[in-house]
Amino acid sequence: MRVVVAGGGLVGLTLARLLRAHDPAPQVIERMAAGQYVKRGFMLGQQGHDALAELGLLDAVRSAGRPIGARPDGSAAAIAVEVGRVLALLAEGLTVHHEHSVTGLREADGRIVGVEVEGPEGTRTVDCDLVVACDGFRSRVRSMAGLRADVAPLAEGKIEWMSPMPVEASFGMEYLSDGGHIGLISWPEGSFGWRTTDRVGREACLAPGIDALKESWSRLLPATAAGVAGLTSMDDVFYSEPALLTCPEWWRPGVVLVGDAAHFFGPETGASAGIGMADAHALARAIATHPDDPDEACRAYEAWRGPAVRPYEAGDPSRMRLEGASIPPAAPDERWPPAA
Numbered sequence: 001m002r003v004v005v006a007g008g009g010l011v012g013l014t015l016a017r018l019l020r021a022h023d024p025a026p027q028v029i030e031r032m033a034a035g036q037y038v039k040r041g042f043m044l045g046q047q048g049h050d051a052l053a054e055l056g057l058l059d060a061v062r063s064a065g066r067p068i069g070a071r072p073d074g075s076a077a078a079i080a081v082e083v084g085r086v087l088a089l090l091a092e093g094l095t096v097h098h099e100h101s102v103t104g105l106r107e108a109d110g111r112i113v114g115v116e117v118e119g120p121e122g123t124r125t126v127d128c129d130l131v132v133a134c135d136g137f138r139s140r141v142r143s144m145a146g147l148r149a150d151v152a153p154l155a156e157g158k159i160e161w162m163s164p165m166p167v168e169a170s171f172g173m174e175y176l177s178d179g180g181h182i183g184l185i186s187w188p189e190g191s192f193g194w195r196t197t198d199r200v201g202r203e204a205c206l207a208p209g210i211d212a213l214k215e216s217w218s219r220l221l222p223a224t225a226a227g228v229a230g231l232t233s234m235d236d237v238f239y240s241e242p243a244l245l246t247c248p249e250w251w252r253p254g255v256v257l258v259g260d261a262a263h264f265f266g267p268e269t270g271a272s273a274g275i276g277m278a279d280a281h282a283l284a285r286a287i288a289t290h291p292d293d294p295d296e297a298c299r300a301y302e303a304w305r306g307p308a309v310r311p312y313e314a315g316d317p318s319r320m321r322l323e324g325a326s327i328p329p330a331a332p333d334e335r336w337p338p339a340a
């Protein structure tokens with residue numbers, strides 16, 4: 001089975017590493033340059049730890065980060081780690097076609113049989129038996145394949161900051177009076193805070209400025225005080241309007257969705273990456289079990305992952321807030337942006 005991995009983020013690299021013994025080796029196509037990635041505060045949930053253990057990388061990720069919580073066997077429930085460290089560990093020894101994008105799918109007799117790849121040298125076609133869409137939330141491969149994506153915008157906005165100052169706790173989170181939340185993650189080289197906000201757009205959300213932000217965070221979640229104190233500019237503060245993603249079908253002949261291309265959870269789950277890495281783990285096993293039959297491999301992948309992933313989608317606190325009863329208004333001293 002010739003496999004093309006579209007996207008060399010956490011999930012695509014995990015899959016490619018797990019398939020390193022597969023013949024022929026999968027082709028990994030990544031649009032960003034080598035070493036480039038989206039910096040983010042990051043906790044890697046236990047859902048992804050088995051894949052890392054199989055790759056022999058779990059101890060290295062643990063030593064690069066800090067433990068969060070504990071499972072019954074005493075191991076960490078999650079690891080707070082700078083995401084670039086995990087990406088670098090996964091990429092070791094892999095050939096990735098950086099600065100190349102999957103821009104088209106080739107179809108014959110109702111199945112996807114190849115991809116078009118655009119790079120500095122122009123456009124080329126790669127024939128394959130299975131395209132794995134690891135190209136994230138806005139997956140172009142998913143839409144080119146015509147697989148449905150149900151996107152549910154959340155009622156709230158989100159503000160985040162990244163600071164070079166670590167704080168004592170590796171994790172903290174509190175719910176706010178309106179059902180929103182405020183939290184922190186801290187790894188050895190820095191810290192990250194997030195909170196839900198009124199959905200007012202970037203300009204209005206960032207307008208109160210850095211001093212107001214420091215005051216509010218230190219008061220509502222005192223464990224973040226040293227982290228926000230390390231912020232020097234609003235350039236390290238980001239506003240977004242999150243949405244949830246669920247896809248009723250994860251594959252059609254010749255193409256399969258994994259990771260953020262298949263599902264995206266609300267901010268307080270902290271599980272999207274781990275679940276995506278576990279998708280890659282299951283798909284790698286399915287391909288190893290059905291090396292000559294991509295459809296059977298996709299069927300096995302869906303049968304294994306459905307019972308693991310669908311309950312996370314149904315029980316996502318953000319989805320429950322979206323679909324649930326009316327939410328009380330935020331307490332005035334908790335609101336962001338603060339009332340004028």
Ligand SMILES: Cc1cc2nc3c(=O)[nH]c(=O)nc-3n(C[C@H](O)[C@H](O)[C@H](O)COP(=O)(O)OP(=O)(O)OC[C@H]3O[C@@H](n4cnc5c(N)ncnc54)[C@H](O)[C@@H]3O)c2cc1C
Binds near residue numbers: 045
């Ligand atoms: C601010 C922020 C904080 C987060 N915090 C957490 C957290 O604490 N815990 C957690 O579990 N998750 C967290 N997540 C989510 C987590 O980062 C993702 O779940 C995880 O990175 C998913 O990996 P992925 O490989 O599926 O997708 P992505 O990381 O989005 O990778 C997709 C890759 O595909 C490439 N690509 C896209 N289109 C193409 C194309 N056409 N051709 C070739 N390449 C392409 C992109 O360049 C990218 O490298 C956070 C996300 C954000 C944005």
